[in-house]
Amino acid sequence: MKKTLTELAKVIRSKNCSPFELTLDIIFTDRNDYEKVKETQQFNKEVIARLYSIKVDEVKSIIYFSPAKAIKIVLNRTQPSGCKGDKDVYGAQQHAPLLNLFINL
Amino acid sequence: MMPQQLTVLSPTAILGYGFPLSSFKRAMAMSPDVISVDAGSVDPGPFYLGSGKSFTDRAAVKRDLWHMLDAGIKASIPVIVGSSGGSGAKAHVDWTLDIVQELLVELDISIKIGVISADIDKSTVISAIKGNKVTPLAGLGPLTAADVEASTAIVAQMGVEPFIEALEAGCQLILAGRAYDPAVFAALPIKLGFDAGLAIHMGKILECAAIAAEPGSGADCVVGIIDQQGFTLVPCSDDRLFTVDSVAAHTLYEKSNPYLLPGPGGYLDLTDVCFRPLDNGRVRVSGSRFVTDDIYRVKLEGAYLQGYRTVSIAGIRDPIMIKQIDSIIETIKDKMSVRMKEDNIDGFIEFHVYGNNGVMGKQEPVTQSQAHELGIVIEVVADEQSVADSICSLTRSTLLHFGYPNRIATAGNLAFPFSPSDFSAGAVYAFSMYHLIDMGDERLFNIEVIG
Numbered sequence: 001m002k003k004t005l006t007e008l009a010k011v012i013r014s015k016n017c018s019p020f021e022l023t024l025d026i027i028f029t030d031r032n033d034y035e036k037v038k039e040t041q042q043f044n045k046e047v048i049a050r051l052y053s054i055k056v057d058e059v060k061s062i063i064y065f066s067p068a069k070a071i072k073i074v075l076n077r078t079q080p081s082g083c084k085g086d087k088d089v090y091g092a093q094q095h096a097p098l099l100n101l102f103i104n105l
Numbered sequence: 106m107m108p109q110q111l112t113v114l115s116p117t118a119i120l121g122y123g124f125p126l127s128s129f130k131r132a133m134a135m136s137p138d139v140i141s142v143d144a145g146s147v148d149p150g151p152f153y154l155g156s157g158k159s160f161t162d163r164a165a166v167k168r169d170l171w172h173m174l175d176a177g178i179k180a181s182i183p184v185i186v187g188s189s190g191g192s193g194a195k196a197h198v199d200w201t202l203d204i205v206q207e208l209l210v211e212l213d214i215s216i217k218i219g220v221i222s223a224d225i226d227k228s229t230v231i232s233a234i235k236g237n238k239v240t241p242l243a244g245l246g247p248l249t250a251a252d253v254e255a256s257t258a259i260v261a262q263m264g265v266e267p268f269i270e271a272l273e274a275g276c277q278l279i280l281a282g283r284a285y286d287p288a289v290f291a292a293l294p295i296k297l298g299f300d301a302g303l304a305i306h307m308g309k310i311l312e313c314a315a316i317a318a319e320p321g322s323g324a325d326c327v328v329g330i331i332d333q334q335g336f337t338l339v340p341c342s343d344d345r346l347f348t349v350d351s352v353a354a355h356t357l358y359e360k361s362n363p364y365l366l367p368g369p370g371g372y373l374d375l376t377d378v379c380f381r382p383l384d385n386g387r388v389r390v391s392g393s394r395f396v397t398d399d400i401y402r403v404k405l406e407g408a409y410l411q412g413y414r415t416v417s418i419a420g421i422r423d424p425i426m427i428k429q430i431d432s433i434i435e436t437i438k439d440k441m442s443v444r445m446k447e448d449n450i451d452g453f454i455e456f457h458v459y460g461n462n463g464v465m466g467k468q469e470p471v472t473q474s475q476a477h478e479l480g481i482v483i484e485v486v487a488d489e490q491s492v493a494d495s496i497c498s499l500t501r502s503t504l505l506h507f508g509y510p511n512r513i514a515t516a517g518n519l520a521f522p523f524s525p526s527d528f529s530a531g532a533v534y535a536f537s538m539y540h541l542i543d544m545g546d547e548r549l550f551n552i553e554v555i556g
Contacts, residue, residue: 068353082150083535084486085455
């Protein structure tokens, strides 16, 4: 069964975790869905790199945080927060590419 | 002797964001041992550190401080402010101290104030670079002496130690420069012998006040009660509760790794953390551990001036133009680059095109906008404001009258909401450092006791 991430998660957000890095958090609604995604490793660096048009090694880490049924992804920011040309000082609106990602359950 | 438990009140997520007086009253009825608040963040960007300005409003900060000081003095408990004025450099601490002195006159009281500076001398950083005592963070390159020289402000994030010293000196109010966010909450518990892992983890949650509750709020009070085995989070309003989910989710917030959270002198290890629901919207946390590093390092933050910015704001409604917006902008950029070369002026030009890719830029996955109108912000940065003004003006007029292919609306390409259409936005700063410095035996954070 295929579902979009929006159907499975109650929180999908982005935010700076430093002025130079962006973190994406996905908090699942149901623990079984979280465990299934964790088990099948569907969130991998290749998927994130494709969604964000970046190289695989620019995806710094993908961490499963079980106490919160959550997956955390860290990327380099395209440019440091708040410098000339920056488009999102807080990094709070960079989550949209995740919303329609299909997950196999 | 060490008390059985200690109660810490966090009135608001950032000093100046406010709190309901009903919540504050309820929190004070729990007989807190300290009122602590984090006043800072790097979130709003490098401008505030670089320019010495606060990102919070003076009147709002004064209002929050008034209630905190009044209650703290009446209850004979200390009030602690970390990262004063937002960025915690000297200008920001002075700004906060000025508000406090105004308040003390109005309240007609005098108290002992501990002011802790977080400014780091350029010479200290440069000699640390030479001694291989500076380590880059977050994929940055090594720090150079030139980065240091270019900075208009450099601060480091202090840990709990300077706060403990100021508490030992009997300060009723502590105004600190840039501090590790949890330090203001963890200082008194650690001073009295509570476990550093529990105290810092509690601080990590309290520093955002009710943002960790459900529904979250950046403008409501919360209380943390620490004992030997763990800590309990207590809401102060009927509007929200702590839940295991809300607290666990907050542990992720703004962090790169939720299990290992580095700070001054060590890191918080949450591998074995346990969140347990209690009654009345409270949550119990245990299992957090602090692991001390061999070398005591603190984080440096610095900012430098990149230039001066001018922006112009306009809308586009013509579908023929919208369809080819990307190529039109490329053409305007090319024209401007030729013109700037001819005139021997230099400037940075960026088009933020809302409705197209104004938020995500090159990472925007939608390649063909479906929007019927676009919002466009022309951003120009140059070494002088007058040069930025000139380049912005020329870019705007070039785009306004550009004859793109198949154009039928020949009167003008842009809808300006305002006259004047261009705005001189002033200085632009960028972060110059985000590195760790080995403190060694050097004393980086000095305390001045006033009153």
